[in-house]
Amino acid sequence: MPITFYDFTPAPSPRRARILLAEKGIEVENKQIDMMQGEQLSDEYKKINPSCTIPALQLEDGTILTDNSGIAAWADAYKPENPILGSTPAEKGLVASWNARIEFEGLMAVAEILRNTSKGMQGRAMTGPLNLEQIPALAERGKKRLPLFYDMLNERLEGRDFIAIDTLSVADITALVCVDFGAWVKITPTDAHTNLNRWHAAMSARPSAKA
Template sequence: MLTLYDCQSAPSPRRTRILLAEKDIDYKCIQVDLRTGEQLGDAFKAINPRCAVPALVTENGDVISENIAIASYIEDIHPEKPMMGQTALEKALILEWNWRCEFEGLSAIAEILRNTSPHMKNRAMTGKRNIAQLPELAERGRERLGYFFEDLNQQLSENEFVAGNHYSLADITALVCVDFSKWVKASPNDSLVALHKWHKKASQRPASSA
């Protein structure tokens, strides 16, 4: 059975949980307490030396520690209910939007949170090394997150789902991004009607509560 090293409250492992739930895959779940720094301890370092969750341990004991890599592996071993597209174009557009949701969305929010939170002093980046906060990056993160939500709203006013006609990995990343934006009080503006309509629909899927 697959084992997921998780932190229930954190956005990145939620992406993996939703994917596994969408595909009805059973797995063993082990919580890593990020608030107390368990990810930096020797026990978890032995699992994932990058000191971050999610980390997925395969049935053979190999460890995959990046959402996109986990998704690619899961899609390969459980191709039923495809979440990464079937045609060459679908696959490409899903990867394109997934990357945009991650880089322009999630990482902008992380930039805000990690460069301002007093709990994250010297923890401005995920990982085993301490990195000092830069408050200017938080300002830039807020600006670029606003632009990303505008672009996502435009895309959703022309498409039913984030990467086109089907719910996909890109929708999962976008959903986690919109929910995570509440943490930094930067939720999408009410004027972004298509984005809110999609968010309501995506939140109603049973897997979204995973």
């Protein structure tokens, strides 16, 4: 059985996994699940991932991983060269900590804005099988949070090429996707975020960023 990656190319969440798999040099069979047509809610896809979220990765033995954290952990164990989660205990702790912070302070802020303002997401304010109404106050909260997130990353990247440790890690991949996702809601780093913009340009130039 080939390794099968369930993907929807325009979406940020599967993009994180695509970049990671490209950085690790792991080849997969790509199967598109059209979220615009609601294919993630189909009975067929629910057999793959009952949570109706994308990405999902089906391994050679049939095991299915249904989130980016699981896919990253598997990828580093499957192909240990150029570890994406850090090498030493301290590095692993830093990567896990920074990745969690980027997800909470950055990705969540963008999602709060997008999912609670987009006309196309009315009645679908959260991913998953449950239909939920939009909450405008959450969008306003996200709009306040996201610029602070950019400020924080800009400060962290002073004199640094990567966010968590001295080599590329999953935290950089998550942050790249987050900054690009921010453009969807028209909140992007400003000219004053010189460190963040330098880092973003370097990350965007990596071949994996186009995966």
